[in-house]
Amino acid sequence: MEKVLGLASDQGVVIFIKSTCCLCYTVKILFQEIGVDPLVYEIDRDPEGREMEKALAKMGCSSPVPAVFIGGKLLGSTNEVMSLHLSGSLNQMLKPYQTQT
Amino acid sequence: MGSTSTQIAAMRGMGFYEPFHQISSWGDAFRDDGSLNIGPSTIVQVDDGLYNKTEHVSHESMEPSRSDQEAHKPADKIQRRLAQNREAARKSRLRKKAYVQQLESSRLKLAQLEQELERARHQGAYIGGSASDSSHLGFSGTGNPGIVAFEMEYGHWVVEHLKQISELRNALQAHVTDIELQILVENGLNHYNDLFRMKADAAKADVFYLISGKWRTSVECFFLWIGGFRPSELLSVLMPQLEPLSDRQLEDVCILRQSSQQAEDALTQGIDKLQQTLSQSIAADVMGVGGYGDQMTHAITNLEALEGFVNQADHLQQQTLQNMSRILTIRQAARGLLALGEYFHRLRALSSLWAARPREPA
Numbered sequence: 001m002e003k004v005l006g007l008a009s010d011q012g013v014v015i016f017i018k019s020t021c022c023l024c025y026t027v028k029i030l031f032q033e034i035g036v037d038p039l040v041y042e043i044d045r046d047p048e049g050r051e052m053e054k055a056l057a058k059m060g061c062s063s064p065v066p067a068v069f070i071g072g073k074l075l076g077s078t079n080e081v082m083s084l085h086l087s088g089s090l091n092q093m094l095k096p097y098q099t100q101t
Numbered sequence: 102m103g104s105t106s107t108q109i110a111a112m113r114g115m116g117f118y119e120p121f122h123q124i125s126s127w128g129d130a131f132r133d134d135g136s137l138n139i140g141p142s143t144i145v146q147v148d149d150g151l152y153n154k155t156e157h158v159s160h161e162s163m164e165p166s167r168s169d170q171e172a173h174k175p176a177d178k179i180q181r182r183l184a185q186n187r188e189a190a191r192k193s194r195l196r197k198k199a200y201v202q203q204l205e206s207s208r209l210k211l212a213q214l215e216q217e218l219e220r221a222r223h224q225g226a227y228i229g230g231s232a233s234d235s236s237h238l239g240f241s242g243t244g245n246p247g248i249v250a251f252e253m254e255y256g257h258w259v260v261e262h263l264k265q266i267s268e269l270r271n272a273l274q275a276h277v278t279d280i281e282l283q284i285l286v287e288n289g290l291n292h293y294n295d296l297f298r299m300k301a302d303a304a305k306a307d308v309f310y311l312i313s314g315k316w317r318t319s320v321e322c323f324f325l326w327i328g329g330f331r332p333s334e335l336l337s338v339l340m341p342q343l344e345p346l347s348d349r350q351l352e353d354v355c356i357l358r359q360s361s362q363q364a365e366d367a368l369t370q371g372i373d374k375l376q377q378t379l380s381q382s383i384a385a386d387v388m389g390v391g392g393y394g395d396q397m398t399h400a401i402t403n404l405e406a407l408e409g410f411v412n413q414a415d416h417l418q419q420q421t422l423q424n425m426s427r428i429l430t431i432r433q434a435a436r437g438l439l440a441l442g443e444y445f446h447r448l449r450a451l452s453s454l455w456a457a458r459p460r461e462p463a
Contacts, residue, residue: 020402022378023409026371033363063409078413085360086420087427088353 001055003048008069012097013038016056016067019045023078024066030081034091035098038068070094209450210263216453217256247306254299255316258292259449265289266442269435279431286431289438293422297415300328304411308404311411318452321445327372327414332361332421335441339425342440343433353428361421368417372410379403 008014013031017024019042031038043049043065053064059074061067068075070093075081084090269285304311314322324334336358346354382399426434 020378022371022375022403022406023413025374026367026413029370030363030367033367078409079416082364082413082416083420085364086357086417086424088356088360091356091360 001051001058004052004055004059005072007039007041008074009072011039012071013094014069015040016043016052016065016069017041018043018065021065027066027068027078027081030085031094034085034094036094037099070097206450209453210446212453213446213449214260214263217259245307245310247303248310251299251303251306252316255296258296258299262292262442263446265292266439266446269439269442273432273435273439282431282435286426286434286438289442290422290426294419297419300415301412304328304408308407308411312407318449319455320448320452324448326365327368328411329414329418332365332417333358335418335421336361336425338441338444339437342436343429346433350428354425357421357424357428361417364417368410368413375403375406375410 004016007016013036015024015028015031015038017028017040028038028040043052046052056064056067056074059067061074062077062079066077066081068077068081075084075093081090084093265285265288269289272282272285300311310316312325312328314325314328317325324330326334336354340354379400382396382403383393385396385399425437429437
């Protein structure tokens, strides 16, 4: 849990993924299209991956990956990202972290 | 005019329009360039119930006055009457065309409904190969109960959808209150939500069935994107129907269009990546001596992700509709739903038309 939170606060936008997960890839691409360069962390390549996965589930993430954190706070998984993006809210949240407009 | 006469002859055989028994003479009444092919004594008759009788031109009643004035300005009078005839004939043709189009679309809707009933009756049986049915790709044939249930429910869904579209159209034409429209709009949105729920269950039962579009008509299948419509396609159908939009609305719609396009692109790239990954899994060590157990294990993991993609694609469609209804006024939302529903049914009608089109013998 600490590891997850620690990594999540390391950078403005952090996405926990599994290297084999293509929906994770989708979310990563979307953030890039919005002009954000997130820190992408592959939990399946981490020896503590399983614990991290459990921690993410405990935090209320609908599916363990992808798990998106903005400003150290859990935003959610693919569903939440898509809903927020289409409602226009995601852009607002990501404004401070956009590297290109 | 020849094709119209054939159409009409075919429709006449279906007993579709008793009052129109004079139409067969219409084909002869007009030359190819659309002008009236008449001598002075020909009368263009139109049916009282459908057309305004005062608009048809009767030459007989004009004969007496014509001979009177013939001495004065013969050419003028004749020219004027011929022009009036042409105008009346033109208007008549336009009305006839509109009526025929209406009949044709009703006929197609009827054929579709009949097909839905047939399919619902033959659950689990394989239907395919017959000319009129070739627009449908048949049932899965596996007897998968989840899929059988889905096909039945979907058949009902389409019939209910048709009803709702009719209601919307009538309500908009009758200029009902916003409150009544609100109910219809909510019903419409909920109906789409029902579809997404049904599809989510079907994806659990057989994701490939869903993604293949076997449950859709052929033209819809052509447009299929991860088992459904692209959000960008939905928006491009909606947009022209919603004018005039306020400046604020226009801004919001542009933002929605951009974000849905980004989401759509990301999802498309994701599923391409899935295909690539799957292909690589299966091809791994393809010349090896061992079995392909490992490869299959990886491939199965990849395939399990497909359900997620179908759900996300539907979620995008749903969010597009929800956000549009947030941005639009009730009346605009009602028009939008009507446009979308009509578009959907036209795609289905086109599939039937295509399947039934006359073809050159080989």
